[in-house]
Amino acid sequence: MDLLNGMNPQQKQAVTAGLGPILVIAGPGSGKTRVLTHRISYLLSYMGVRPYNMLAVTFTNKAAKEMENRVANLLGYGDEGDHSRAPNMPQVGTFHSVCARLLRREAEHLPFNANFVIFDADDQVSVVKQALGELNLDEKRFRAQGVHASISNAKNELLLPETYPVQNYRDDVVKKVYKRYQELLLTSNAVDFDDLLLWTAVLLEQNTAVRERYARRFEHVLVDEFQDTNQAQYVLLKHLASFHRNIYVVGDPDQSIYAWRGADYRNLLRFEEDYTDAQVILLEQNYRSTQMILDVATAIIDRNPHRKARRLFTDRGTGRKVVLYQAYDDRAEATYVVETIAKLVAGGNQPGDFAVMYRTNAQSRLIEEAFLRHNLPYKLVGAQRFYGRREVKDVIAYLRLVHNPSDEISLNRVINVPTRGIGDKSMASLRQLAAKAHLAAGDFLLALPAMDDSQLQSALTARAISAMKKFVLELRKWRSLAEKANPADVMDSILEAVEYRTFIDDGTDEGQDRWDNVMELRRLAIEYEGRTLPEFLEEIALVSDQDTIQGSSNVPTLLTLHAAKGLEFPVVFITGLADGTLPHMRSFEDPDSMEEERRLMYVGITRAMDRLYLTCPQTRSTYGYAEPCDPSRFLENIPNQLIDVSYSSPQNVSRPGSGGAFSSTARPAAPTWQSARNGTAPAQANAPKSIQFPAGSKVVHPVWGDGMVLNSRIMDDDETLDIFFENVGLKRVAASLAHLKHKT
DNA sequence: TTGGTCCATCTTTTT
DNA sequence: GATGGACCAA
Numbered sequence: 001m002d003l004l005n006g007m008n009p010q011q012k013q014a015v016t017a018g019l020g021p022i023l024v025i026a027g028p029g030s031g032k033t034r035v036l037t038h039r040i041s042y043l044l045s046y047m048g049v050r051p052y053n054m055l056a057v058t059f060t061n062k063a064a065k066e067m068e069n070r071v072a073n074l075l076g077y078g079d080e081g082d083h084s085r086a087p088n089m090p091q092v093g094t095f096h097s098v099c100a101r102l103l104r105r106e107a108e109h110l111p112f113n114a115n116f117v118i119f120d121a122d123d124q125v126s127v128v129k130q131a132l133g134e135l136n137l138d139e140k141r142f143r144a145q146g147v148h149a150s151i152s153n154a155k156n157e158l159l160l161p162e163t164y165p166v167q168n169y170r171d172d173v174v175k176k177v178y179k180r181y182q183e184l185l186l187t188s189n190a191v192d193f194d195d196l197l198l199w200t201a202v203l204l205e206q207n208t209a210v211r212e213r214y215a216r217r218f219e220h221v222l223v224d225e226f227q228d229t230n231q232a233q234y235v236l237l238k239h240l241a242s243f244h245r246n247i248y249v250v251g252d253p254d255q256s257i258y259a260w261r262g263a264d265y266r267n268l269l270r271f272e273e274d275y276t277d278a279q280v281i282l283l284e285q286n287y288r289s290t291q292m293i294l295d296v297a298t299a300i301i302d303r304n305p306h307r308k309a310r311r312l313f314t315d316r317g318t319g320r321k322v323v324l325y326q327a328y329d330d331r332a333e334a335t336y337v338v339e340t341i342a343k344l345v346a347g348g349n350q351p352g353d354f355a356v357m358y359r360t361n362a363q364s365r366l367i368e369e370a371f372l373r374h375n376l377p378y379k380l381v382g383a384q385r386f387y388g389r390r391e392v393k394d395v396i397a398y399l400r401l402v403h404n405p406s407d408e409i410s411l412n413r414v415i416n417v418p419t420r421g422i423g424d425k426s427m428a429s430l431r432q433l434a435a436k437a438h439l440a441a442g443d444f445l446l447a448l449p450a451m452d453d454s455q456l457q458s459a460l461t462a463r464a465i466s467a468m469k470k471f472v473l474e475l476r477k478w479r480s481l482a483e484k485a486n487p488a489d490v491m492d493s494i495l496e497a498v499e500y501r502t503f504i505d506d507g508t509d510e511g512q513d514r515w516d517n518v519m520e521l522r523r524l525a526i527e528y529e530g531r532t533l534p535e536f537l538e539e540i541a542l543v544s545d546q547d548t549i550q551g552s553s554n555v556p557t558l559l560t561l562h563a564a565k566g567l568e569f570p571v572v573f574i575t576g577l578a579d580g581t582l583p584h585m586r587s588f589e590d591p592d593s594m595e596e597e598r599r600l601m602y603v604g605i606t607r608a609m610d611r612l613y614l615t616c617p618q619t620r621s622t623y624g625y626a627e628p629c630d631p632s633r634f635l636e637n638i639p640n641q642l643i644d645v646s647y648s649s650p651q652n653v654s655r656p657g658s659g660g661a662f663s664s665t666a667r668p669a670a671p672t673w674q675s676a677r678n679g680t681a682p683a684q685a686n687a688p689k690s691i692q693f694p695a696g697s698k699v700v701h702p703v704w705g706d707g708m709v710l711n712s713r714i715m716d717d718d719e720t721l722d723i724f725f726e727n728v729g730l731k732r733v734a735a736s737l738a739h740l741k742h743k744t
Numbered sequence: 745t746t747g748g749t750c751c752a753t754c755t756t757t758t759t
Numbered sequence: 760g761a762t763g764g765a766c767c768a769a
Contacts, residue, residue: 059759060759094759095759096759120759121758121759193758193759194759196759197759257757258757258758258759260756260757260758261757261758261759359756359757360755360756360757361755361756361757362755362756384758390762416745419745419746419747421745421746422745423745423746424745425745426745463745541759542759543759544758544759545758545759560756560757560758561757562756562757562758563757563758581756582756584755584756584757585756586755586756587756596757597756600757622755623753623754623755623760624760
């Protein structure tokens with residue numbers, strides 16, 4: 001059988017396993033996606049399963065698309081183009097998109113209609129704020145973000161407002177807000193991310209007919225990244241597979257990094273308990289990394305208690321030691337990363353071989369700046385950045401309102417953007433009038449031109465009424481356009497009518513950037529030619545950060561450790577390995593969270609194929625201010641023989657636990673891509689060549705404060721100083737990095 | 745109602 | 760060092 005060519009016995013077993021529940025525990029790089037796609041092809045080609053009777057679920061669109069392409073390829077459809085609509089393809093989708101589709105189809109059984117919009121994280125917080133306001137609750141005491149997190153957690157555990165447990169006053173408040181929150185969503189004909197899962201799970205649980213229909217249809221249900229499912233997802237999968245019981249799940253408890261989102265890797269254990277006849281298959285051989293990298297990964301993850309010992313082995317050879325680098329500060333760290341990449345590119349690596357990973361999004365900034373300083377291109381993974389932009393949200397809100405005028409969050413967002421004389425007062429009156437008429441504010445607004453002015457005048461000023469009427473005329477125009485035109489045409493009509501460019505592009509660079517973002521959104525809309533506005537809206541509501549990764553450009557990738565899951569790169573840098581960053585300080589108190597931080601590091605390490613660099617700064621910037629920090633405690637767990645200590649900045653720095661000192665060496669010079677390619681390195685532009693701080697000078701350091709220079713010399717085009725600081729003692733610093741000032 | 749300024753808060757991770 | 764809210768003058 002061609003499908004099994006080149007597979008190891010465990011992989012073959014996993015692909016050709018019989019019927020019934022199957023649990024595949026797949027370590028990193030063990031060919032998990034390959035097994036899943038081959039399993040699907042095997043069922044279709046050899047077991048006579050019809051595509052219609054199969055469902056495959058992933059967490060990101062990117063994973064779904066990749067699975068689709070690989071299955072299409074195996075089935076001989078070629079690997080080009082969009083196969084999601086091909087007649088012989090099974091349904092492959094993310095949890096959220098599969099649920100959205102199901103809910104639209106079954107809307108008659110639900111308290112909203114099939115045109116519902118999907119509220120994103122910002123929208124959700126706005127709704128919570130509105131609910132808090134209506135309930136007269138102190139928003140200082142009950143932060144909208146926090147209350148929303150509680151509601152979200154409740155939904156992930158399938159708790160409804162009625163069943164929300166109350167043990168203290170705050171619970172009581174959350175329960176009330178939760179109830180009002182759901183009402184507000186329904187008046188907006190909206191659901192949030194969590195609702196997609198929650199409503200689906202509840203519908204399948206409570207409506208026997210619907211459940212039976214889907215359960216009979218899906219002879220085979222396959223799930224990727226099962227360790228990241230939450231309770232809602234677990235339950236809805238269970239219902240979908242309840243008739244045929246052919247549920248095939250693939251996961252790795254060591255890569256569970258979404259507990260904060262309600263994921264529970266114990267679902268893997270629960271699976272074995274709920275399906276006592278489940279076959280369990282272990283994939284242990286790693287095809288990705290060198291043994292050195294796997295040993296470092298094992299050293300980290302082995303410290304987690306309650307962990308079943310698992311081996312990771314490879315036949316890829318020993319490989320090179322992992323490089324550990326301590327930089328003077330986070331800026332120097334970023335410089336080191338970029339210059340090392342440039343050097344390796346000069347040595348023959350492709351720029352696209354590299355990934356730079358970090359714990360928090362904020363850390364990307366300095367890395368980006370370092371790339372920009374060296375005039376080197378990079379790509380940053382993060383859809384949030386784009387869709388979170390004000391101008392992008394504005395335009396999307398217009399489109400959402402056109403599609404679903406009940407959407408009050410979008411209405412509030414755009415009604416006065418650009419300003420058209422309809423302020424908070426007028427909107428409050430409008431909401432009251434709408435509530436009296438039992439209509440959503442937007443629906444009431446649409447009906448407003450037909451109403452008797454005299455009734456309205458008691459609540460609204462003539463000016464407001466006329467402004468609203470004018471807005472309604474536009475809205476109606478866009479709505480009729482949306483019925484026949486492409487999403488991009490609707491967008492154009494809106495942008496022109498409201499003169500949006502004049503509004504956001506003030507001629508400054510930032511204004512130009514804002515307009516560029518709008519045009520980028522338009523470019524995405526153009527791809528939806530021939531498809532409908534709701535399809536466009538649904539897709540942009542459910543994009544994940546990973547979905548924005550473009551494979552084509554040959555440049556380094558910058559991404560969070562979370563976004564790195566499922567990916568692999570020849571060379572990986574994990575940056576910012578400082579205690580408080582990784583592990584994050586918010587996890588210090590909670591042993592479970594600390595275990596998850598460790599898994600996060602493990603995920604990062606196991607992305608690397610050939611080479612791994614671990615870097616940490618001695619100071620980091622928080623809130624814009626620099627503060628000293630210690631190396632990550634996780635670094636202590638890596639045996640010395642696996643590590644090569646690279647150049648460090650010229651300071652005496654000790655690794656925790658090792659007691660060793662770093663030697664002081666030159667820093668590499670700054671190249672550009674072209675010069676990196678040619679192997680020529682121009683001299684560093686801003687390195688001082690003469691002594692600026694002679695012995696005896698009094699200096700001020702931004703972190704360590706006042707000190708006196710004991711010794712000063714030029715080394716490799718930089719001034720190296722030994723300084724005695726009043727507060728922290730003797731330090732060795734590089735003048736180009738230390739931001740020293742003469743004390744006056 | 746608008747638009748300016750000033751202040752607090754924020755930073756974990758995201759479908 | 761960004762962003763959103765509160766506050767205030769016109």
